[in-house]
Amino acid sequence: MTRVAVCMLGVSLAARVHAQTTADAWRALRVADCARCHGKDYEGLAAPSIVGFARTQSRERFIAAILDGNPPMGMPAYRGNALIENHIDAIHRYFAGRADGSIAASATPGRE
Numbered sequence: 001m002t003r004v005a006v007c008m009l010g011v012s013l014a015a016r017v018h019a020q021t022t023a024d025a026w027r028a029l030r031v032a033d034c035a036r037c038h039g040k041d042y043e044g045l046a047a048p049s050i051v052g053f054a055r056t057q058s059r060e061r062f063i064a065a066i067l068d069g070n071p072p073m074g075m076p077a078y079r080g081n082a083l084i085e086n087h088i089d090a091i092h093r094y095f096a097g098r099a100d101g102s103i104a105a106s107a108t109p110g111r112e
Ligand code: HEC
Pocket: 029, 032, 033, 034, 035, 036, 037, 038, 046, 047, 048, 049, 050, 053, 062, 065, 066, 070, 073, 074, 075, 076, 078, 084
């Protein structure tokens, strides 16, 4: 196989894996109803914008904010919630994509 063909195969596999994890993340966020506090597109309502947070924070801090929460301030801790814990990397990638513009607010992954 030529190097170009190998490269294209890699890209298409990566795109498929990416689409699937984005759909998983999107569904987990819907089921957990993060939008109830963070707004329809997670850009802020009673609680701050998750998209804005992803834009400025490291992956580690982003994941800790969700798993540890901040119960006194009204952010539940999602550690132990299998739905969120099992998809935490995909959730981080989803918001990193929202923050850099590669995923649109209106995107409904897996339903296109
Ligand atoms: C009951 C309301 C509520 C729900 C539901 C909720 N959050 Fe939050 N969240 C908050 C509040 C309030 C804060 C701000 C806490 C603070 O001031 O430190 C917050 C903070 C955050 C932060 C840190 C943002 C920052 O600027 O400090 C992240 C990331 C986050 N939430 C993600 C999520 C995700 C993902 C979900 C769903 C799995 C979710 N939240 C569900 C209320 C909520």
